[in-house]
Amino acid sequence: MSPVQSLILVVDDDADLRRMVADFLMGEGFRVATAADGRAGFDQAVRLRPAAILLDYAMPLMDGWRCAEKLSLDPVTSHIPIIAFTSHADQTSRNLAMRAGVDHFVPKPFDLEGLLDEIRRALKPR
Numbered sequence: 001m002s003p004v005q006s007l008i009l010v011v012d013d014d015a016d017l018r019r020m021v022a023d024f025l026m027g028e029g030f031r032v033a034t035a036a037d038g039r040a041g042f043d044q045a046v047r048l049r050p051a052a053i054l055l056d057y058a059m060p061l062m063d064g065w066r067c068a069e070k071l072s073l074d075p076v077t078s079h080i081p082i083i084a085f086t087s088h089a090d091q092t093s094r095n096l097a098m099r100a101g102v103d104h105f106v107p108k109p110f111d112l113e114g115l116l117d118e119i120r121r122a123l124k125p126r
Contacts, residue, residue, distance in 0.1 A: 006051040006123060007031040011041030011067065012085075013059040021054065024112045025119075038062030042070050045077045052122045054115075055102070057086040057093070065100040072101025081122035085110060 008030050010021050015036070022032040033048055035041040039061040045053055053071065057064040064084060071077040081103045086093070089107030097105060106118050 007033060007048060008119065009033050009035065009041065009044055009048065009050040009053045011035045011038065011044075011053060011059070011064070012056040013037055014056075021112070021115070025116075028116060030119075036060075038064055038067035042067050042077075045071055045080060046074065049076065050080060052081045052083060052119055054083050054085050054119075057084065057097070065096055065102070068097065068100040068102050083115075083118055083122055085115065 008025055010018050010032060011034070012018050013036050018034045018036070022034055025032050033044055033050065035044045037059045041053070041055065042062065055064045055068060064086065068082050071080065071082060082101055083104040083106060084097045084102040085106040085108060087108040089105070094105055104118050104122050106115055
């Protein structure tokens, strides 16, 4: 799938980080939507059906792992790859994330090129 056709949903409560990642991805040819919490992220994913979701863990209203679990259980969104990007990167957090439905994991802090590589991996047909 070419980046021009791919919509990436960025879900993080840090507005500066959302903006930085969105600007970078748009510069790489992706379309980008954003959400500031897990509840809004879930709603956006159902409505927009993005090609991939970047998802933080620690957010208000609904944390990232609960959001991932809901996305994985919903027939409309269960096929969408979820990439966790979070500072909660210890092995226990990774295991919880994967059990919740996260497909890929990028620990914060991250470099944008590394994040882009992970997105490209997630977009490859399974």
